[in-house]
Amino acid sequence: MEKKAHTLALTVSNKPDVLARVAGVLGGRGYNIETLCVDATIDPAYSKIILTTIQDKTTMTKIEKQLIKLIDVHKVTDLTKVESVSREMMLVRMKLTDKNKADIALIIDTFNGRVVTMNGDHCVLEITGEKEVIERALASLKPLGIDDMARTGIVALERQA
Template sequence: MRHILSVTVENEPGVLSRVAGLFSGRGFNIESLNVGPTLDTGVSVMTITTEGDEQIIEQIVKQLRKLITVIKVVDLTDLKSVLREMVLLKVNANDANRAEILRTVDIFRCKVVDVSIDELTIEATGNYEKISAIVGLLTRFGIKEISRSGMVAMKRSIQN
């Protein structure tokens, strides 16, 4: 099962390597990883999506907590959270299909952020499923380039 971990870490050199090394060294899988600063300059937050059975996820969480530079680990999977990814897609576009592409962009409330004679660059945000759906739908037009962020996540204020 896919799990989303929010990991609060000390913002210091090598911390990403410690986390990444933990996953590779112990044979855990990272599906996506996103790191960014917080309001406290000394602290960063990583959002890690990973996969494994219950026992493996328990080990991942414990091993992360064991790292000296990790301050806090929260498994957001079973909590109500806002999950977002962003993707930039460069799609082939010609006079015949441009309207259809724009319609799709509209339906998914994406944005066109760059245009040329035969390409459209589209920005989309949403949860994992939405992004996968957009990518799936646009594939038939020919995706020339794709750049996908890792997931960022936040626990919702109201849990019940």
């Protein structure tokens, strides 16, 4: 069966060990978590975990059923199956040279990014967008010399309640 990336949103108790339990359900069965994002919800008693994993449909259903069995997991939604929006943010540290400055400026402009900080000959860029946008921005920046980078992984939300 065809495998594709699924984005799961889990509403969980905001407690120690919960993330380990969730990760264990996937890891214990040999499934990789591609991206992971966690923070408290409006109600600080709960957290929302957004994770992506690349699976076929049958496996995905099994994973969802195992996750909802966890006592501290209260809701599991496959955001890939509903209308949702998704974003990822990336921070990239670049070494500035006379040669690459103009190109970097153009890339920032193209991807609606911004410079978060500039320090001597280094700058840190911020780019937000869908995963594909981030991938394209990254591809454009790569030849210009990336010092280091960090990505948030995907966050996503249903369009409607």
